[in-house]
Amino acid sequence: IVILFITIQALLSFKLYKHYYYKLFAFLTLLSICASFFPFIDQLFNGLSAPQKRWHYLIAFSSAILIALYTKYFRTLSIKNYIFSTLIGLACVFMSAWYYDDFVEWIWFVPVVSLIGLLILLVNEPYVRVNLTQFFILSIMILSILVSIVFIRNQIYYEDHIRRGNVRYATESLYDSPLQQRLVNKMKQHIGDDERIDWRVNDQDNTPMYQHFKGMSLYSSIFNHNILDYYYDALKINMQNESVSIYQSTNGRQNIASLFSVRYLMIKNYQDNIPRYFKKIKSDGQYQIYKNTLTLPSVRITDKIYDAKQLKHPIDREHAMIDGVVLNHRGQSYPHKAENLLNQSHITYHDINHKKEHLIHIAKSNGRIQIHVPKKLSTRYKDFYVTLFVKRGRPDSNFSVNVNGYVNSRLFNNSTYRTGVDTQLYRTQPDKNDNINIDLAPGGDYEVDIKALHGVNYQNLIKAHHSSDFDHHYKNIKNGIKVHLGQHKKGIASINTPYRKGMHAYIDGKKVKPFKVNYMMTGVPVSKDNKEIIIKYRPKYWYTMIVISSICIVASAIWVYFRRKNNI
Incomplete structure (x- = not known):
């Protein structure tokens, strides 16, 4: 200013x-x-x-x-x-x-x-x-x-604003082209109110807002913090470009895409990182459309409750949400913990000097950490997930973590938009030599700790997909959603819409209190005879603020009246 x-x-x-x-x-x-x-x-x-x-x-x-x-x-x-x-x-x-x-x-x-x-x-x-x-x-x-x-x-x-501040840019593929709209409209014809499309125009994180579809990305300094807690802390969803003000996609993680009812994925032909069970169904120009073959219903009812405090790793949290529902301070310990395969693999370092435990120095422009996965493991699992702690030392700068071709751009330590989440989860597959290559650039000091290596076969998801009741679903209504329930047993209905304080739930007309489940979703207790749930949202302290505002307005009017009367 x-x-x-x-x-x-x-x-x-x-x-x-x-x-x-x-x-x-x-x-x-x-x-x-x-x-x-x-x-x-x-x-x-x-x-x-x-x-x-x-x-x-x-x-x-x-x-x-x-x-x-x-x-x-x-x-x-x-x-x-x-x-x-x-x-x-x-x-x-x-x-x-x-x-x-x-x-x-x-x-x-x-x-x-x-x-x-x-x-x-x-x-x-x-x-x-x-x-x-x-x-x-x-x-x-x-x-x-x-x-x-x-x-x-x-x-x-300035130059960039002049380049983007015109009608031509607004109708190009860098923002919102007619072809993009046509493809989005085609996908929208085959999804319900409770299903999502994973599509984002390059760096335009608000694509779902201005192209009018239910998506998986948003740029904003102010939005539901539960989403950020879910992305950064609970599931360690790795975003290709680090920023505290965005969330975007699922980093190709099949379980998360299915938990949030992502029906379609659209990418440009030079992009990859496609979830394991997404099948290519259409190609038009530079765009490729993939369909999720292992979807889950947006509303799931279960009596299997797992305690969030007992779940220490994002992979276990994914599986627990698929097999049941996760609550804070309630439920049993999840019995099927994923095995850490790191001690069965061999780690080597290239162009990296060790200073002391977890502290390394890269003298050249980049260094490589190589995890060799035994053949018996690389053939057993569909995907591998590397849990990696990386923090930049001196000289402080932006840096990149490249895991077998997937480049994750991280911000310098004092950046306003840095998330502060240094432990990230990277989905990958070993190369033809059964190696997982982790390249760090540029040179300098780093603190690095490879915490875990997990293999996933998606058996939990496959089983849940085939046993799920897709008759449970919801549609949008004014200030909320209406949930239709098919036949079910008594339990907790987990609805994959973000929970917020100020929500009110009505089961067959009877008011109940919703609560947070699965780290950010909305949960409602149901009996086997319930048919319908209506969830409405009103900002917290809505009526309180209306009452306070009304009192202040009346008090101000009275004060002005008597002040003028006394002056006369």
Whole structure:
């Protein structure tokens, strides 16, 4: 944000603080300027998410009023006081330009504004001073316009915005082409309200929003934190490009895709990382469409409850959610833990020097860790999952983790958008030599720990797919969903829509309390005779805030009424 140098003059004009509103907005301006140096304030105004200065309009608002009040009262200043505050304001501007070596056009108009103000103060006749003040106001307006022009040119109409800010870009394959819409509409014709399409235009994480389908990606600084907890902590879903403000796809993990009823996957022909049991059904231009052959119903009812505290690895959590339902502080221990195959494999290091335990140094541009999987294991399992802890040391920089061709881009340690989740799960298959190659780049220091290697055959998913009742499903209604239940036994209905506080559930018209299951899904207890569940959402404290707002409005109206009456 750009604040005119007159703000500094106004803050240093202490004589004018005798005016109540002048003092008020001087204090607010100074407070907001100081607050802009603290990242916590940025987080607070960004929903306690990544620190972003989305509240700077408050600085602009308060400083604009302060400048307006300054133009009203500055004629009462002494020439000495005016020159003192002006010199400090000008010094800030020109020293900044010298330090950053960036003398933008409007800087040369700054002394003109100051000189006009000084000339007005040199006039002794008060009446003439008042009239000449209009020129001072006009000069400030001209300065504001010049600042705006330079700001818009440098901060809005820079090269990338010009490239994307046109109709042509909005209808290209980099954003939203007619072919993409046609393919999306075709897929939508074959899915229900409770099924999803995994498709994302390059880096456009909000593709599902503007192409109007139920998807698996979102870019936003503020959204349901349960989703991020699920991605980052519970299942360690690896996103190709690290960012705290997005979630996207499933990293080719078949179990998760089926748990969230992903029916179709669409990718461009140069992309891969396709879940194991997705079958290619269509190719059109540069687009490939795959269909999930092992789907699970969006609503599943079970009496098998597993305790989340007893599940230590994402693979076990996936299997527990497929075999039953996972709850916090309730249920039994999951009996079928996946075997860690790491001690049956052989690990070698190439172009890597060991400094001490888990600390390595890569002298060249990249180094390689190679896990050799015995033939008896590589032929036994469909997919392998490597649990890998990697943290960048010195020199701090962005880095990449390449696992058999899958490149995971990670951010430098002090990045605003860094997730802070250093342990990641990578799905892969051994190469023709039964090796899993982990390449780290660029060179430098790293902290690395290969924690586990698991093999998966998807037997749990295959069994669940064939035994599932697809008569359980839901459709969208206003402010919620309506769930249809087929024949079932008593248990917990897990619905693969994110749970939020403020949800209300009605089973056959009777109100019940929903709760969080499977780390982020919505759960409702049901008996064998229940036929329908309706789940509605209303923000927490909705009615409380309406009552408080109403009381404040009435109180304000009464206060204004009596104040005016007393003044009369």
